[in-house]
Amino acid sequence: MKYAYVYVLDTMADWELGFVTAELNSGQYFKNRGSRLPVRTVGASKRPITTKGGLTIVPELTVDEITYETSAILLLPGADNWKDPTNGPIIEKAKQLLNVGGYVAAICGATLALADAGLLDERQHTSNSLEYLNLFSPSYKGAARYKNEKVVVDGNLITTGSAGALELAREVIALLDLFAEETLEAWYNYFTSSDPKYFYAMMETLQESNS
Template identity: 35%
Template sequence: MKKEVLIFISNGYADWEAGYLSAELNKPESEYKVKTVSLNSDNVQSMGGFTVIPDYTIDSLPAQFEMLILIGGTGWKDNSAITPVIESCIQNRTPIAAICDASTFLAEHGYLDEIPHTGNSLDYLKEFAPNYKGHANFLEKQTVSSDDIITANGTAALEFTREVLKKLKVIPVEQIDGWYTFFKNGFYQE
């Protein structure tokens, strides 16, 4: 039986931030499968116009899943109901990966105050996460993996995917690095 990885989506989610990741995790040879979770059972529409029927709501989560992935987008000001799920993941040491404004949400709610992390920029976090106190732990990097939390900025979909694949040990590290180089550089140099 395949292990489930949950991707939290809400209206206005940044569909491209989950594209590489979900494709890699859902490969037939992978031991993982992606399931979506949302605040309720209503259809969710991405920034790009894709309509998704969530597999789960925050009230109907499976007892066991391997990681919670929080995708960025325009809806994070209205997603505070996900906080108990995040709390449960932290308590149970279930890894969390957050990109773009999902990282800002974690910053606003104090989850990044004591660990190395990144986000869209330090100035961005200061402006859009007024309760954020983790300034000293902010790193100017595309992604940062710290214990059970991975953070990334909104331009780091490939790097984010690479870190999640490594954390879940989907394939050997050398293959993950080769995958990243291939998609980062392409077939031909411009």
């Protein structure tokens, strides 16, 4: 069984992984109808954490329980306290996964944690801004590979800034090949435009896949 692992930590930005976790865990628009990609929460320990929105999450797993064989993707949310040393093991796990071809997606403050660990020095990436990385990560040496784009995919790593929740979801879904191409395009267009024609178009793609 493969899982989408979500690292949870105090002050995590609730909304930043909302789109992607809902679609992965529900499987509602998957091209393989009836399937899903279960989401499991991972913590530095199994101590409850409190999100920025005030929600309490009790991690199901600890970092050492993540394996390459069971990881479909590791999702790293933004948070205010990524600098806390207790988060070091998950960044080391991200490094291990990336080195063996595993998928990792990071948004907002999580990109800063990757920068601190040198994981962006040799990979194309984005974040909240180049200035953000330079200011808050003295060890960062990846400026030449920074892209001023909303989301960047470099092989098995996806990065985006705090405003890229929807784009992150789109790229994760595409990377894992979970939606039909036409479904994903209509899904993204609906959430970016709110035009109902795209919702109906998405429903049509699902009907076509079942016929």
